[in-house]
Structure formats: C-alpha cells, structure tokens
Amino acid sequence: MxxxxxxxxxxxxxxxxxxxxxxxxxxxxxxEDLIAGMDxxxxxxxxxxxxxxxxxxxSYAMPDAHWGYGFCIGGVAAFDPQAGGVxxxxxxxxxxxxxxxTMHTGLKAEEIHSIREQIAETLxxxxxxxxxxxxxxxxxxxxxxxVLQGGAQWAVESGYGEKEDLRFIESxxxxxxxxxxxxxxxAKNRQLDQMGTLGSGNHYLEVQEVVEVYDPAAAxxxxxxxxxxxxxxxxxxxxxxxxxxxxxxxxMTTAAKSYGLDLPERELACAPIESEVGQSYLGAxxxxxxxxxxNRQILMHLVREAFDQILPKASVRLLYDVxxxxxxxxxHEVGKVRKRLFVHRxxxxxxxxxxxxxxxxEYKKVGQPVLIGGTMGTASYILVGTEASERLAFGSSCHxxxxxxxxxxxxxxxxxxxxxxQLAEQGILIRTKSLRGVAExxxxxxxxxxxxxxxxxxxxxxxxVAKLVPLICIKG
Amino acid sequence: xxxxxxxxxxxxxxxxxxxxAEAFAEGAYAxxxxxxxxxxxxxxxxxxxxxxxxxxxxxxxxxxxELIYEMDTRGMLFSRFEVEIVGDExxxxxxxEPADADRHEFAVMVKAATYMELKAGHDNTGQYFVQCVVxx
Numbered sequence: 241m242x243x244x245x246x247x248x249x250x251x252x253x254x255x256x257x258x259x260x261x262x263x264x265x266x267x268x269x270x271x272e273d274l275i276a277g278m279d280x281x282x283x284x285x286x287x288x289x290x291x292x293x294x295x296x297x298x299s300y301a302m303p304d305a306h307w308g309y310g311f312c313i314g315g316v317a318a319f320d321p322q323a324g325g326v327x328x329x330x331x332x333x334x335x336x337x338x339x340x341x342t343m344h345t346g347l348k349a350e351e352i353h354s355i356r357e358q359i360a361e362t363l364x365x366x367x368x369x370x371x372x373x374x375x376x377x378x379x380x381x382x383x384x385x386x387v388l389q390g391g392a393q394w395a396v397e398s399g400y401g402e403k404e405d406l407r408f409i410e411s412x413x414x415x416x417x418x419x420x421x422x423x424x425x426x427a428k429n430r431q432l433d434q435m436g437t438l439g440s441g442n443h444y445l446e447v448q449e450v451v452e453v454y455d456p457a458a459a460x461x462x463x464x465x466x467x468x469x470x471x472x473x474x475x476x477x478x479x480x481x482x483x484x485x486x487x488x489x490x491x492m493t494t495a496a497k498s499y500g501l502d503l504p505e506r507e508l509a510c511a512p513i514e515s516e517v518g519q520s521y522l523g524a525x526x527x528x529x530x531x532x533x534x535n536r537q538i539l540m541h542l543v544r545e546a547f548d549q550i551l552p553k554a555s556v557r558l559l560y561d562v563x564x565x566x567x568x569x570x571x572h573e574v575g576k577v578r579k580r581l582f583v584h585r586x587x588x589x590x591x592x593x594x595x596x597x598x599x600x601x602e603y604k605k606v607g608q609p610v611l612i613g614g615t616m617g618t619a620s621y622i623l624v625g626t627e628a629s630e631r632l633a634f635g636s637s638c639h640x641x642x643x644x645x646x647x648x649x650x651x652x653x654x655x656x657x658x659x660x661x662q663l664a665e666q667g668i669l670i671r672t673k674s675l676r677g678v679a680e681x682x683x684x685x686x687x688x689x690x691x692x693x694x695x696x697x698x699x700x701x702x703x704x705v706a707k708l709v710p711l712i713c714i715k716g
Numbered sequence: 717x718x719x720x721x722x723x724x725x726x727x728x729x730x731x732x733x734x735x736x737a738e739a740f741a742e743g744a745y746a747x748x749x750x751x752x753x754x755x756x757x758x759x760x761x762x763x764x765x766x767x768x769x770x771x772x773x774x775x776x777x778x779x780x781x782e783l784i785y786e787m788d789t790r791g792m793l794f795s796r797f798e799v800e801i802v803g804d805e806x807x808x809x810x811x812x813e814p815a816d817a818d819r820h821e822f823a824v825m826v827k828a829a830t831y832m833e834l835k836a837g838h839d840n841t842g843q844y845f846v847q848c849v850v851x852x
Contacts, residue, residue: 279724306724309830309851313725334827334851371751371822372791372815430788441824441852479788482827482851486781489831490774506831643725647750647824647852676823 241275245283252303252699256283262290267633268301269699274691277644281307282314288504289317293512294325296574296581300633302588303695304642304687309333310507313587316636318572320581321513326501327521328510329492331584332567334485336528338476339563340589340611341409341536342622343543346555347469349449349711356669358550359447360712364671366546367445367539368437369716371674375436377538384428385420387435388480391530392561395537400436405540407600408558409533410590415568418530419523423480424487427524430479431531436538440674442640442681443475443716444613445539448620448708458606458624458705462559470708471556472620473539474613475716476565477532484528488521513582522567529566536561559622560600560609564589564639572634583634591625591637591702610702612693613640616670616713617663617683621693623702637702641689650685651676659683663713672715681715718746721833723849728833729780730847736772736836739844740779740806741797747780747829748794750850751787753821757795759811768805772836776846779806780829788825791815827851 246254246268254275256266266286270278282305289311290299296318305314310330319325352359368375379387387394392413396403406413420428438445450468453459464470477484492509495517496502501510511517540558547554567584574581592599592608599608610623618641629635645653656675659682663670672678697704721728727750731743748754765782769775779799787793794812815822832849839845 308725309832309849334830370817371825372787372793372817374791426785430785432789434788439825440822483785486828489828490778493774493831494770506834509831646722646724647727648720648722651823673817674822674824676821680823 241278241283242280245280246275252695256286258290262287263295264290264298266290266299268305269695269701270303271691271695274303274695277687278305279307282312285312285315288508289315291504292326292508292510294319294323296320296579300636302636302638304638304640304692306642308586310505310509311584311586313642314638315586316584316588316633318581318583318634319513320579325513325582326510327513327518327567327582328508328584329485329488329521330507330509331586332525333565333586334482335476335565336481336484336525337532337563338565339532339561340472340474340613341540341561342470342472342559342611343540344463344557344559345469345471345547348467349469352469355550356712360669360671362546362550363445363712363714366542367714369673369714371440373437374433377435379432379435381428384431387534388420388423388527388530389418390414391533392537395534400538400541405537405558409561410563413533413537415526415529417522418526420527422520422523423484423527427480427483427487430483434478435535436542437478438475438539438716439478440677440716444616445471445473445714446710447471447712448710450706451709452707454704454706455624461603461606462609462622462705464622464706470559471543472611472613473536475536477528478535480531481528484524488524491517492521525567529563532563560611562589562611572630585636587639588636589639590635591629592635593625593627593630610637612638612689614689615641615683615686616681616710616715617666617668618689620708621704622706622708623693623696624705625702626700628700629702632701638692638696641686641692643685644687645685647680650682651679654679654682668710669712670715678715718742720746720750721847726849726852728847728849730845732843732845734843736844737799737801739846740776740799740801743776743846744780744783744797747783747826747850750826750852751823752793754795756820757793758813759796760813762809762811763790765808765810766806770804773834775804775806776836777829777831777834777848780850783810784826784828786810793820824852
C-alpha cells in the first residue's frame, strides 16, 4: 500500500484521516509488513465505507484485509438507525454467515495416529464436499422455511445434534427476525438439496492437533490442551446465502438513488436500515445466517456419525461456532452513550471480551473464543476476545490468512497431485474430488496466517490461546 | 474469445466477440472455465434462459448469475451458448450435461457474478467485450 494513504498512529494502527465525504476516520490494524503487502484498494474501500450515512466511530480493516466487494474483506463498520444508518449487502458479502465451527473429540493425537487413513476415508465418504455436491436431506419449500427460521435449533430438533450444542453457537444457534417471505424462490430452490454440504473453494473440514497453548487460563476455560484432537469446519450458507447476496446487491443498487444515496462503488449497495429494502434485506440475511448455522450443525452431526463408526470412544462436543460474514444488532458504548448498532463484519470475526452477555457461562470470565482458519498446510489458531477490542473495533478480529496469490497464478505454479504429495510427506492427509481445487488452494497461495494472528494479538483485537495444525483435510 | 483476468482473492472473467451477444456467450464460457474444464462438457441437453436489466453491464452480471442458478439447481455444467440481446432483454440457450467429478475436472463453484470490474463496451479494435469478477 502507498504509505501516503495512511498515517501511522502506533506500531499496529494506521489511520486514514477524515476528509471529503467521510463521516469518520478509517483505521487499518496491521504490521509494517502487512501494510506493505496490502492493496491500495483496501484504503479506498475503508474511505468509501466511512462515507456511508449513519456510520459510528470509525471504518475499520482487520490485519488480514484485502480488496473486497464494496467493503474490503476484513472490514468492520457499525451503523446507527437513529442517525439514518444503512445496512449493506456488500458489507456482509455473498457467503452470508460463513464461519468456523470447532469441536472437541476427547481424543489425543496418539490415539488416532494409526487409523488416520481410515478416519480420512470415512469423513470423505460422509461429508458432501466440492462442486455440485448435494446433501442427504431433501427439503420441501415449506420445510426450508422452518430451517430459515430455526437455524441450528431446527437441526437439533430434527435429530441433527444435541441440545447442549446450541449453547456454544453465536446467538444460541438461531437469530431472531428471519423472514423467509423476503427470500426469493431462486434462493430457496438453490438450497433444497444443499443442506449439510461443505461447498468448495476455501471451505474445508479439518482434523487438527493442538501443538501449542499460549494462554493457559483461557485454554482451560475452552477445554484445550496440547496434544488434543479438535475438528474444525469452515463453510457458510451455501446457495441460499449466495443468491440472497446476488438478489439484494441488485435491489439495493437500483434503489440507492431513491434513498438519496450516491454510491462511490456499486458493490457498496446499501439501504437505510429503517427503509423497506433495508428491512427486507435484514429479514432475508437473517435467513441466510440461520441456514449457515443449521448447515454447520448438520455437518457436525455427520462428523459424530463418522466417529461412532470408527472410534466410538470419541466424544464430539462443540467448542464454539462463530460467523465472519454478518450484520448483527449489538449494543456498544460510543462516547459514553450506550447505542444499539448494526455491526457489519465482512471477513472479520466477532471477538467479545470477558463478561459480555451472550457468551457461554464457561467462557464468560475469559471472553469469547475467536476461531481463525489457516490453510491446509500451515496452522489454525484459537484466540480470545478482549475488552480492548470492544473499544478498538466493536469487538472484532481477523478471520483467516487471506490470499497472497490469485487462483490462476497458483495453478500455473503447482499441480494438485504435487501439493497433495508434499502435504502427505508432512503428515497431512488431503481428501478431495478436485485436484485443480487443491492447486488453487495451495498453502503458499495464502499469506502467513501466523503474522495476521500475531498482529491481532499485539493490537489486542483478540489474543492468542492455542495453535492447531492440520492432520487430515477434507477439501471442498 | 474469452480470458480470465487477475484479482487477488477471486478471478475475473472476460468475453470478447464481433457482437455483444457473442461477447456474452464467450463470457459465459470463461465462467465455466473457472468452475471446470468446459471442453470436457458435452452438449447433451439445453436450458432456456431469459433476463432483463436496465444497463448492458448489469445484464451481463444477471446472465452469469442465471447460469450459476441453473448449474446449482440442475446439477449441470454448460459448454455452448446461443445468446440474443434485444434492447434490455437477453434470451439464450445453454447446452451442457450433468456434472461429473470424474470427467469435468472441477476446480471451484462460483458463488456469484459481482459488480466488481463489471464493464460492457468495445475495445480499440472495435471488438465487443463484457467482464466482471466472480466470487468463488
């Protein structure tokens, strides 16, 4: 990034001063290296978001920020409905409520070492993944409406999981205010046979080993020890969420002028929160959130079934489930006034600190688990939210590594078979239906997740609890 | 003619042709080449697609999004396109076959055609082109 676009405020904070149509300052959290590698477009997108009506406090970019659609990926912004604030389809993105779910297994690494191949094969057979995959659940349109209103609670009530799971999901597995009537038939049709599927691209299911603990107190609260086997799923709201994003991008772009919104970029598509289109989007977007929560719950159930077959002594329990593409209504203190705000996190993870309502009782003393996915060859991290984060960026942190190389460049550089073989030599088993997909997702095509996590830690957006390395990866 | 263009996280698709309709058809092929190897997809059955948008570039995004919808709901891949554009309306037929992981060399499913780098026009040589970044 051109240094003229930002002013350094401290080691990990870079400011974009309010000028022109901006209502607030912009802030990018990054190290010297990360800011150097960021595209100038990140600064432009932070400025554009700062110009939207009703924005409160600041327009933020997390350490893994990169050029996105309207908002940068890694963008965080909160809007006040009392001040004409907007809700933006671009600020949530196409994969509504994409997120990470991490599970305990009750197993240690040595207990699965000799049967890793069997675990990989069984999970690969059980978990529908990749282009065109469909799930075993076939829904009718009215059945789908129940999913869209009930989220993971619907899944548990339908036999996919245990009631206890729900306590460890953001919003206890179901977000209120979902309105299936606001979801198009196109969106619903795309989802009828996609429940319980992983998707493709950067979506995955990983069996991971905890190799390092940085914060023993938080690790104890979360139930994490070195040598533990955990399982993480990264996926979202599938075809339904993608279509809701598509539908409202067009609706909001078309309606913008009628609301007096002069958008610097079409992808910033938004509408006043209290407007007809704004309310319609919120009702549909919340259906997308519930769809994603139900989807990850069903996938967890499939993991339980797989372990019941191979290793019945495993006890698959939920550690936490957190989304990183959402707009949520939250209360935050702004200038000593408590406000009800619409917080957009586009490729950013909620990172609430200790004591906040809505965190499971077991974690309340330490803060919320923040789940950061890495690549299939590096590492994932579990962080914990901080009190400082709430003051810095409405309680938000990074969400992953972020790409360093385009897909096209990656396939020119590597072949899928070569990547799979190299990872196998490192002890990482990859199962996929798409070798080209593996080449596009090669670990070196991504930025160093450790650097992104380190900056989140040092900037106090969320602090490090544990590092996990992949042993098995089912690649979407 | 079609090509992909660089975008850090996703990928850009561009269609070029002697007419705007041909550019739209080539752009659709470029979309398919993000998802699979379209030269391996046979023209077995066809689907009719219709869409309408106030501007040509928005029509291109709609056209790709309709193809994504048809792929997602029918489990099909496409490799041949006949496009007609009259005013702000597109009528097309897309030929393809059911997706087959063993033959079609899947890469990644496209979530949506975006408005990023969305353009429709003609280049220096008088050729028509359409383009946008697709979210994968």
